[in-house]
Amino acid sequence: MKKAAPTKKAAPTKKATPAKRATAKKVSGKKAAPAKKATAKKASPAKKVIAKKPVVAPEKATAAVKGASPVRTVTPKPPTAESRTALVRRARRINRELAEVYPYAHPELDFDNPFQLLVATVLSAQTTDLRVNQTTPTLFAKYPTPEDLAAANPEEVEEILRPCGFFRAKTKSVMGLSKALVENHGGEVPGRLEDLVKLPGVGRKTAFVVLGNAFGRPGITVDTHFQRLVRRWQWTEQTDPDKIEAEIGALFPKSDWTDLSHHVIWHGRRICHARKPACGACPIAPLCPAYGEGETDPEKAKKLLKYEKGGFPGQRLKPPQAYLDAGGKPAPPLGAG
Known part of the structure; x- marks a missing residue:
């Protein structure tokens, strides 16, 4: 009889690692060992964002500085979209x-009649009313009417008007409007806007000064x-x-x-x-x-x-x-x- 072949020895089983044991226990229904906590870096706390309050004009503005004169109280500015x-x-x-x-309040030009007001208003351009009032008495004493000023010697008028500035241009204007009054309006200042603005050196501003203050027309x-x-x-x-x-x-x-x-x-x-x-x-x-x-x-x-x-x-x-x-x-x- 033949001898039976010897049976091979079973290989020794390896010891289960802790992780494997934990898995096994979990499978068998037993409580698993607590897993190690992950060491994550702590996130830096977010910066607080402080919302700025909208700037609103106070109902009344007053000065709070010690020793300073108080500022006049005022209400807020009217809104841009004012109705x-x-x-x-x-x-x-x-x-x-x-x-x-x-x-x-009234015109600060001295005058006795519409002609004087018309001339004085033309002369007031680019100068003060005070300067005109210092100049016109001499002018009107020598040339009291449109006829007189229209027939005047330009050089003599320029000399009188020199303190008003731009005296050559102003001489041309006042003599020109005087001539127009004589030729077209019988030497009288017209009381209509459309007639006044046709006179040399007279625009709407001058015309309304004359109409409002010499004729009472707004x-x-x-x-x-x-x-x-x-x-x-x-x-x-x-x-x-x-x-x-x-x-x-x-x-x-x-x-x-x-x-x-x-x-x-x-x-x-x-x-x-x-x-x-x-x-x-x-x-x-x-x-x-x-x-x-x-x-x-x-x-x-x-x-x-x-x-x-x-x-x-x-x-x-x-x-x-x-x-x-x-x-x-x-x-x-x-x-x-």
């Missing part, structure tokens, strides 16, 4: 306020002061004088046009200056969108106020501080005192 109704109300209120401040005088202020007050964005005249005229009754022109021009000459308006001494500061463009400190603003030397007949000159009354409200700069 038409709100604009009309604000514009008319400004005019009412200025009427109280300047109750004596008109808006759009001079440099008027243009600057109505744009500063956001009554219009136009730059052309004719368009400004049309837009401002639509905000007011026709009966207000002449006095409105005087109020605005007087305010522009005395308080609301081109370069540095005296905001701290302005009676319409709460209604002005441009408040703050100039000096807001009341004491410093008072020093910026201007007044015309010479005044009016029968009036006593007032110093700049007389603009403000005891309550701090601007008084008529050239009012009777």
Whole structure:
């Protein structure tokens, strides 16, 4: 008999690793060993974003600096999208306020008749009314009528008008309009706009000065002061004088046009200056969108106020501080005192 072949020994089983044991236990329903925690880097905390509060104009702005003069309280600026109704109300209120401040407002050119006013207004271009008032007495004493001025010696007229500046051009204009009055209107100043603007050196501005103040016919005088202020007050964005005249005229009754022109021009000459308006001494500061463009400190603003030397007949000159009354409200700069 053949011997049976020896059976091969089974290979020894390898010891199960802890991971495998854990797997086995899990399979058998036993609780698995807790897995090691992953060591992840801690994320840096996110920076807090602080939302900025929107800047809102206070209802009333006041100075809080110790020892400083208090700033005039003002309401917020009118919104850019101001309604038409709100604009009309604000514009008319400004005019009412200025009427109280300047109750004596009228043309600051001296004249006795429409011819003198027409000539004086033409001469006032690029110079002051005060300078014109110093020049016209000599001119009208020598040439009292259009006939006299039309027949004058140009060189003699130029010499008289030299202090007004641009005396050659102005001589040509006043002699030319005098000749036109004699030839076309019998030596009389016409009372119609269409006739006035045909005279040499006469535009719509000059025509409305004459119509409003010599004939009592309403008109808006759009001079440099008027243009600057109505744009500063956001009554219009136009730059052309004719368009400004049309837009401002639509905000007011026709009966207000002449006095409105005087109020605005007087305010522009005395308080609301081109370069540095005296905001701290302005009676319409709460209604002005441009408040703050100039000096807001009341004491410093008072020093910026201007007044015309010479005044009016029968009036006593007032110093700049007389603009403000005891309550701090601007008084008529050239009012009777």
